[in-house]
Amino acid sequence: MSSLRAWMRLARSLPLPRTMAAMPCRFKYTQHQGVKGIRNRKSFYEAQMQAGQGDEEEGDMEQKEQGSPELTDMRFLDDRAYDEVAGGAMRITRDTASSQQVLILQPYVKWAAKRQNSPNSDVRPEDQLAEASALVHSLPNWQVAKALKVPLESLEKKTLFGSGKLMELKALVADLRQERHLTCLFVSKGTLSFAQKRFLEAEFRLPVMDRYSVVIQILRLHATSAEARLQVAMAELPYIWAQAKDASVTQTRRQGYALTDLQKEILRTRERKLRAELDRVRRQRQLLRQKRKQQNYPIVAVVGYTNAGKTSLIKALTVEDALQPRNQLFATLDVTAHAGCLPCNLEVIYMDTVGFMSDLPTGLFECFVATLEDAMLADVIVHVQDLSHPCHAAQRSHVEATLRSLAFNVAGGDSTASQLPPIIDVYNKCDLVSSIPEAASDAAAVHRISARSQTGLEHLLEDIEQQILTSTGRRKLQMRVPNGGPEMAWLYKNAAVVETIADEENPERLMMHVVISQRTLDQFKREFLR
CATH class of the missing domain: 3.40.50.11060 (GTPase HflX, N-terminal domain)
Structure with a gap:
């Protein structure tokens, strides 16, 4: 016993290593049910971490009480x-x-x-x-x-x-x-x-x-x-x-x-x-x-192989100067929302997503399912493909297979509920190829564009508009309303107004061409057509 006490005095007199000196607390032994030498059930590693977080515990509680939406420590x-x-x-x-x-x-x-x-x-x-x-x-x-x-x-x-x-x-x-x-x-x-x-x-x-x-x-x-x-x-x-x-x-x-x-x-x-x-x-x-x-904002998810030009396409469609596309693999990791407008003046949200890559376990991308859910639950998916890449066909197949797998996981393994939204195929970087590959030339329903030179975007926007109207149940209608009346202001606020022309039969009224959903149309009827 005396030798043990001498050893403990010697150990206390020695300087601690750097890693041990940085620890906020020292591990202690506690008595448990009358038996000496039993360790505390709280693990050494967790005790270390919690001791380091103890100083800011009160501040964290104040943040939680205020309902801060930020992530925790x-x-x-x-x-x-x-x-x-x-x-x-x-x-x-x-x-x-x-x-x-x-x-x-x-x-x-x-x-x-x-x-x-x-x-x-x-x-x-x-x-x-x-x-x-x-x-x-x-x-x-x-x-x-x-x-x-x-x-x-x-x-x-x-x-x-x-x-x-x-x-x-x-x-x-x-x-x-x-x-x-x-x-x-x-x-x-x-x-x-x-x-x-x-x-x-x-x-x-x-x-x-x-x-x-x-x-x-x-x-x-x-x-x-x-x-x-x-x-x-x-x-x-x-x-x-x-x-x-x-x-x-x-x-x-x-x-x-x-x-x-x-x-x-x-x-x-x-x-x-x-x-x-x-x-x-x-x-x-x-x-x-x-x-x-x-x-009631329609959602358009933009997906594709890494470095296919997804961010460049969103920048071309939204004319958002803050977007800075980079010619790098996995340049985008966050799913970000960007507001755009269709030819019918309907406002939509484009979701930029993380790119996929082949010869990697699917589990790597399943960790991004928290953000990829926005793509799986969108109204329309735009699949951007790099037409100038020699493995264009293989990349397309890989992305399609990954989307099906992610949709299955988002649906909780229910094959009946794992249906993907309508997919629009887009061949990007057409300005970098001299001739269209045979596999790409056979696909008549595919849009061939260049996001950098902004060519081919008009037909793509028209297709996105048609798919959005179909998937969301919106319709294009002509409505005769009083000029300057509350009906006109209500439609501008709650629907997408394509154009407004004067009524030839009655100058006190206007013909409004609008894009409106059935639910919004029912609200208009309850408000003004009693």
């Missing part, structure tokens, strides 16, 4: 302990300013018979490699040291590459280390298993990233609003859990990576808080949709 997103776990699983960091020299390897199945069963079987390896290079170029200070295709017999092999190809790649990595100071290896595959990633890192002695990791790094960079940061943080967790599960399939062959109890607790606590905040975001968006529905 977001400090739990900036957690160093979680960053260590995420960095170990995904090889990502919040510091994107550091320079990176990346070797891109695009694996593909070389046998056509086996390739039919693989994802993106209709996409050429050259196009996949170009998309992988575009992902790297989307990050500042990241440069492509070299990019090459690697034919394989299967993408599921534990070592991924054969022994001969592995020797070639190791020699290439050694040369690039000297020439370009290579710092990272990017294997352009949706997700690498834990075994594949650890094997490649041991062979090449470099951090290895897959498409999921690189996309998360881009999303972290472009997530500026609190809502986008929540959704990106939620998208990271399934990958980390999958890597940890893959690492612990067999206890005898574990390769040195396993989550400790504290790390698992960190992930569970973070996931619980993220789900609570995202549920709050979802409820707020439901209230916004209800307000828009009460105001």
Whole structure:
């Protein structure tokens, strides 16, 4: 006992490490049911976080009492302990300013018979490699040291590459280390298993990233609003859990990576808080949709593959100078609303959405379902497609399949209620192609436009107008009302007035051409046609 007391006095006299000194409170043992040494049931990690939040608890309560619509405290997103776990699983960091020299390897199945069963079987390896290079170029200070295709017999092999190809790649990595100071290896595959990633890192002695990791790094960079940061943080967790599960399939062959109890607790606590905040975001968006529905504004959702020109199209349709489109992948992460006007003077709201990308798990985009619900519940969907892209047809198929999957999830798994709104196909960037591809030329109902040069927009607006009138039950009517009377003012306020002309038979009356819904028309009748 005396030696234990001496050891405790010595421990108290030693300076605390930096990480421990930063902790707001010290872990304590408590007596429980007469037994000494039993820990408090509140976890060490949660006690740390709650102690840090205690100083502002009164201010938070005042905000909640006032009914502030802002999101709650977001400090739990900036957690160093979680960053260590995420960095170990995904090889990502919040510091994107550091320079990176990346070797891109695009694996593909070389046998056509086996390739039919693989994802993106209709996409050429050259196009996949170009998309992988575009992902790297989307990050500042990241440069492509070299990019090459690697034919394989299967993408599921534990070592991924054969022994001969592995020797070639190791020699290439050694040369690039000297020439370009290579710092990272990017294997352009949706997700690498834990075994594949650890094997490649041991062979090449470099951090290895897959498409999921690189996309998360881009999303972290472009997530500026609190809502986008929540959704990106939620998208990271399934990958980390999958890597940890893959690492612990067999206890005898574990390769040195396993989550400790504290790390698992960190992930569970973070996931619980993220789900609570995202549920709050979802409820707020439901209230916004209800307000828009009460105001009777039609909704046009603009969706498409990433960098297809969705924001550029909305800017061309709304003439909104505040919109600044960027030629980057995943430049838009927030679903934003923009007011526009149709040729019939009917005001509509265009919803800008996050872009999709192939060869990524659907779960990545399901984390954005809180904002993508606005697209699924819109009156009309405008599907923007990059006609100048060589994989235009494959991108179109991927977006359509993702929309069906999201609609099924929004409907709660009910196949009968997962019907999509009417979809208008738009081929953008027609000014960048000299000739229309055969697959695109066969589609007569598709609009071919250029959002940048603003060509082809008139027919597109007419089609949007017709679809909106059909889906919302609005009609175009001619109404004879007194000139300058209350009826005229009421229609200007509650309906879309296309034009007003004088009545040739009675100069005291006007002929008003209006677009009006049945509910609004019934209100007009009750008000003025008693």
